[in-house]
Amino acid sequence: MPPPENLYDTDYEIGQDNIQKFGMDIHNPVFWVAAVLIMAFVMGTLMAPEDAKSVFDAAKAWSINNFDWFFLASGNVFVLFCLVLIVLPVGSVRLGGQDAKPEFSLISWFAMLFAAGMGIGLMFWSVAEPVGYYTDWFGTPLGVEPNTPEAARAALGATMYHWGLHPWAIYAVVGLSLAFFCYNKGLPLTIRSAFYPLVQDKSWGWFGNVIDIVSVLATIFGLATSLGFGAQQAAGGLEFLFGISSGINTQIAIIIGVTSVAVISVVRGLDGGVKVLSNINMSLAALLLAFVIATGSTMTIVSGFWDTTTAYAEMMVPLSMWWGREDGSFMHDWTVFYWAWWISWSPFVGMFIARVSMGRTVRQFIIAVLLVPTVVTIVWMTAFGGMGLEQVMNQSGELADGLGDYTLAMFQMLENLPLHQITSFIAICLVLVFFITSSDSGSLVIDSITAGGKLDAPVPQRIFWAVMEGVIAAVLLFVGGAGALGALQAAAITVGLPFTLVLLAMCVTLYLGLRHERIWVVDNPDA
Template structure:
């Protein structure tokens, strides 16, 4: 049995039942009002809002690049240590807990929520950008050279490998452990109980949860907006459909409608089903590229990228004396801030589905397995794109015009272009649906004070709000409004870096407490 903490706080004790919802006061109201204020202000003054938030983002990245880099490195080392330390034997939910989902479904859900859509968007665009010096090259590698191609793949893998998954793992394991082993609410504030005890339930805890809601909602709405642009660009590329605001907003409405149905059905009947569909379709697309693409080159790229990733892990993780400033700030620090801003959403969702796993099993699955899958995916799509560029094949050989078209331009040079590109568009949309409904479940839990099963109207409310925010900003302010939203989400990553570092300390203290009290070890 789990050894719970001695606290007088009960899940839902500050909640108010209104409008068929179970509302945590003041987190729900403050979060909702801030979202409305941001959306209205951004639509009214999109250019000014983008300037303000771009300034805040630039200030955070340029002045605290060292903090983002140090923090991300700490998270990787911390997670790897948890695999080998004695606390790795601790089981989430107690010694008698059993997993709620099969290993395959569990992995499909955490991968789809974590970065499935990002891999669709950037697996071609990112290595192409580095190789052609679209916005800086990693470690100042010479563009359009064999060395530049190798570094392009190494840097892409660096941004999608151990570091982002370690960020997610810290949050996910903290929330799962304190909720299922210590009897605390499934919400961000619970991770601070070992450090500040019942102070977690006061203003400090409310502040952390509000920031988590905003980071999650802004991050999801940004991705939904950019994803709609990618899907619309693909439909225009394939079928000549207008690539305008009307098409993009229509896609958002469609995605949100299906996401609402999914959140009503819950984890088992909605998110799990869609995630399994996601991974099956992604597997088919990957297999197709492996078979009809430059197969030998792909596997050679996988091998050289794996070795190059390990070889350049420390140089790319370094923050002292970097000379590749455009790449370092424009890509790496930006990515770390972005992953951290997404960590409340992805972390809490992974926590919800991970009861019954040991710490060692959890870290291995969340950190190492996705990294290996990502390596194969990047080698297939990025390696194929670079092969085409180096052999002057297709549109990408002329440079990267629009990142949302890069995947389709690469597929255009393979057989069955129309069918496979349509599959890619469909996969983008389904990935967005799973991100939207899993994000809605997360925000729903936070704004209900950590309850796992808040009322259905509350789930619908947040799923609709995500779509409304993305659609309204896209319709009312276009690219400037979406850019402002993205900049706001990244700015949130700065204070949350400190939150995650504190989480590492609190989590280790909690795991040691559990190991000694439950496993009887000294």
């Protein structure tokens, strides 16, 4: 670690503002303010779910429609910034210092990155999104004529644009910033630490408290929303496969089951919980992917990999522009919405990635977090999305007429392949396990923030936040239904606008920090 007289010299000690109550290590005031605001939001939403949804939908629409240029431009900045870091000399900086060793194997590390990042989204949208774009159920990208060969190519290219380099660059900026300032500079593992080069000790005052509180709110709102909507998808899958009612009782039972397993996982910690579940996730996902490639139109899928890649490359620049677009509604409803959603999730995913990445170089980090997931996603989207599109074009199965209930698109595609009951059951298991890993990794992140940046919060604190996620999702779903969950989602997305500024500032502070570290290492090779 560089000498204490450098830019990062501070008297702050991790946990100095903490108080110990109820077996928890609570950072004051982040824990209390975040808890009160969460409860106030939930109570207000339950009392008037439709009014709450209207208010937050209006806020979401205002930010998306008025700042579309800002979201799209910022997304491009994040991608370029990450790619530049790969080739710059600072890419050799190692997280934790030159002698630091990775805590996890390469396979387990990547499995945790992918499971926390967007594994569940790929299960939900890999069939529905390309089919929806091709048939104009969701609008068509760049004004392409629907139900044409050009529309099929554009559908896969646009889907990859939403799930490729840009979202992973958002996560990489946050994850790399937090990992560097924590492991190389000895600062707490919280969002506020990334601002220390700019505001110095103000990071430990009200400014830092606000940043961390917003991070907690964005994380728990995003996780609870996904858990609620995921329960609806899993319940729909159970009804589709076994005829079990997909009503509210089944959905609540799924949330209880997911939360229970997540609690066990967070108690066991990273090694015994998240890592094990993430490895199971990746094994099941690889098995399902291999099955679809082997039993579907194998040659079409294999050749489609290149078609998807080139379509993605061709559409990246046009879809990144915000002026002169013929598809304004598509841009706002999908691309800008996605960017705001990824940014609102970045505190959670980025901090979790930071938590498991000590010992990697900056170059290794960017390649693993940005490039490898993009390649895997191309393969996944080509297989699942390509098969969905083929069934639509060949008028086979329930996708022949396009999308009905888009939450069932994955199961409807699998129904036209051999052993569909087995593969659909595996898909349901994947959905559930992905949600468990998202829940317990999110709980570990909130634990760290509300404990003032400590890497290992007490077990009762981990349990508290894991249970809170499930309770919020279950209560909102039971009392307010989809309207209440929609309000929660809109609130999380609204946070994406101010947090974009946070990420842009992180790019500046991260580069300053990496450059300082690189210079010091070069000047002190024997330190």
